[in-house]
Amino acid sequence: MPDASPITPLAHALAREASQVAGGADAVAALGPPANPEFGDLATNVAMTLAKAARRSPRDIADDLAARIIQAEGLGEYVESAQVAGPGFINLRLSPRWFAHAARAIVEAGDAYGRGQADPAERVLIEFVSANPTGPPHVGHARQAAYGDGVARILEYAGHHVTREFYVNDWGRQMELFGASVAARYGQLLGRDTPVPEDGYQGDYVRDIAQRMRDELGDSYADRLDPPDPEVLALFAARGKELMLATMTQELERFRVRFDDFFSETTLHEGGAVARGLEALVASGDAYEKDGALWFRTTDYGDEKDRVLRRSDGSTTYLAADVAYHLHKAGRGDDRLLDVLGADHHGYIARLRAVIAAGGFDPDMLEVPIVQLVSLTEGGEAKRMSKRAGTLVTLGELIDDIGVDAARFFLVQRSHETAFDLDLDVARAEGNENPVYYVQYAHARIAGILAQDPTAPGDAGTPAHLDPSERALLLALCQWPEVVREAEHRRSPHRVAAYLMDLARDFHGFYHRCRVVGEAPEVVAFRLDLLRATRSVIATGLGLIGVEAPDRM
RNA sequence: GCGCCAGUAGCUCAGUCGGAUAGAGCGUCGGUCUACGAAACCGAAGGUCACAGGUUCGAAUCCUGUCUGGCGCGCCA
Incomplete structure (x- = not known):
């Protein structure tokens, strides 16, 4: 399993021992960094989680388990000490040999480290941005683009098959x-x-x-x-639409967002799909006539009121096209549909689910992540944005102003479900106050050292002692597969950005305390592995949020 | 009035299967370059986790209520 964390085998062995101590009860052993590094390298609270089932006190279980750990197969040979602390935590201190093996394993896994963990792997259709082709994409679209593309990249990395689609409202x-x-x-x-x-x-x-x-x-x-x-x-x-759409496509590609499909609403009307969709709803009893209009009985599916599909003047509503569009999407053979919508469209979720359900599909196949609003600040003041006054900041202007890397990093740094203010002064800065460069600088620094081509003999052995910063850095690298999994499950690229900040911090700390070139062979060997593993994870992580990983800055 | 999202350090925000002393960036103050890149590092100051109850060995996290802010609630798109 080149994709798994080096900690995983330890956690499995720990779960096995814990289960035996608890008299056979199933144990899921969480094994992760303790609250305070001084406690040890890894900690587990498994004794506390087993206390109820085993009818014993957490401390009691922990004492038994700690004694078994140091001689357990697949675990004991790497554990220097196992100490019980607090209400029942067990703190483990691991040997330099384990750190050396772990670093080697991550380097050998390369780009596959953390990849392909999706279970089950799905075919996912993700629709995002979908800005009206009547004007250029603005900062709100930029956030949705950064988010949607980030999610798409993460899902692909996790092992899903992803299609990116842009719905074009070119009708009406x-x-x-x-x-x-x-x-x-x-x-x-x-x-x-x-x-x-x-x-x-x-x-x-x-x-x-x-x-x-x-x-x-x-x-x-x-x-x-x-x-x-x-x-x-x-x-x-x-x-005009064609030219507008071409401009949009260009700006999005400059933002490193590329769509597989641009789906035209007009084709749904002209091809008869809208009419057929309404007929199907009538046939299934999900639509009815009232006051001369045709209504969709969305209340049957949890909506707060029924919605009009065809007005009394005979024209169809926006929802009618959305019915046809979502029936089309649901019928293409994908396992999952993601509609990324702005906060101002969250009222749509219920009726979209109604469409899927009325069409005979599982409504849970549809997920609708809502991206909250983003506003800009400059000089400590909110930048007023109004479409009418023409002061709307476009995606292109944002890129010209702060660059693609800063824009993508900032827009994806915050949880999509939180409205936030983007500080243009900070994002624009090319110096130390800009978080995106903090991560990129770590990558460039490593490239700088590796460019000197330091070498160590293959059988150099392992260091006798490790610096705390070496332990911290390797343990941070061990978290990567878990971060990917969480970002995938929660559809949350911001988890990747936050992790990269943490990882970069651990690297910079290591860099200041530990030299690589010119140290003893076994030290050089281990630290080279640390550098290569760190560079690889940073490059992969930045790639997942559409940010470049430069060798020089 | 109803619904969704949020309320955590001066500012912007992480922390979401409940775990030990709640974190980061920016800002403020003070240190560190004759050895791999100082776009960096180290230290300090800064908190009633909106408020009130509840659940339990343990709550920023789960439940209930209240307050505040953003967005939405159309035979518009």
Whole structure:
């Protein structure tokens, strides 16, 4: 098991011994770093968890277990001491030989260390960003992009098969308004007095799109703009959407986010899927007519009120398309659907689950992680953002301002379910106050040492004594597979970012206390393994959140 | 009014199968470069974990209630 932590075999042996002490009761032995490093290298609370079943006091069990540990097979040969403390903890101190073996094992596992633990492996379809193609993606989309792509990378690393999808809302009144806005700007470029509609899109990016359309079309539509005829509006909406979407794709790729699919809402309407979806709901009794409209009985599935699918004027709602879209998604053979939504859409969860359930699928196949809002601060003050005033910070502007690495790290550093403020002054800083460089610097430092190509004989043996910082660093590396597992299960890339900060801290501490080059052969051998293992885990971890791991900075 | 998320150090936030003395970054104060990169390290100050009850050997963590903040509650998308 090259993917497992070196601690795992110890934990298995410990569980076996604990079970015997407790008279055969099943024992799950948690074995991890103690609250205080001075207590030892590893600690377990298994005696306390067994106390009730064994009808003995935790201390009593712990005393028995500690005595067995030091002679247990697969455990005793690595344990220098096992001491009972507090209410029933057992603190273990491990031998340098174990540390040397563990470091070697991690180096040999390489990029596979922590990989492929998913059980069972699933086919996952993750939909995220899905910004309307009527404007550039903004900071909120950036957070969703960083989150969704981070989750996707983590799931892939864990062993799942992942498809990334972007749903394009290219239908309805908003697209008409967008087309009219582009057409108006196009007219203005030709010197006509064609105002942008009152409730249209005012941003400068509309001018850019109009400019490109003028480059493509010349002035051939100049005389059909006042008022614009339907054919012209449709053309400007369709081509405008393509250009907007192309810009979006480019900015997202610059952000290192790449989608496998862009799924167009329009195809659902034109292909009849929306109509068929509504018919299916009627046929199954999940939809009914009332007041001239067609309603989806979502209350049957836990929603607080029923929702309109088709208005009394015959037009379909946004939900009608979502019905068709989710039935389509659920029927593609994936085991799991992830819809990453912004906080302002959390009210949608119940009706989306209703769609899945009404379609005859297991509603639990759908997960809807909600990404909370992010706001920006600069100079100690909140940066006011308004779509209307045109002060919205776009993804592209954010990247230009603070760089892709800082943007991705910061946006994924905080739990997605917490609203937070991103401090542009800190994120922009290239110096020591920027957390992302703290991690990257650790990687670059290691690369610097390894570039000197220090060597040690293969049979150098193991050091007689270890520095506390060496123990701390190796034990931190041992946590990596568990971190990946937790990030996978909780859909929480921020766990990876937090771990990398911890790991970098342990490395920097080690670096200041321990030299590598020029030490005794057995010391060089062990520390080289520590360096290689650390570099590998940092590079892998940064990769999972879309941040580069540079050899030089 | 109802629902979701949150309330932890001056600021931004980790801590989520209940464990020992609650942590990090930034900020503040004081130290450390004639040896592998000082974008670093070491130390100090800073806490009624919103509040009140409850569950138990043990609660920031679980339960109940209250208060505060963000978001949502449309035949909009």
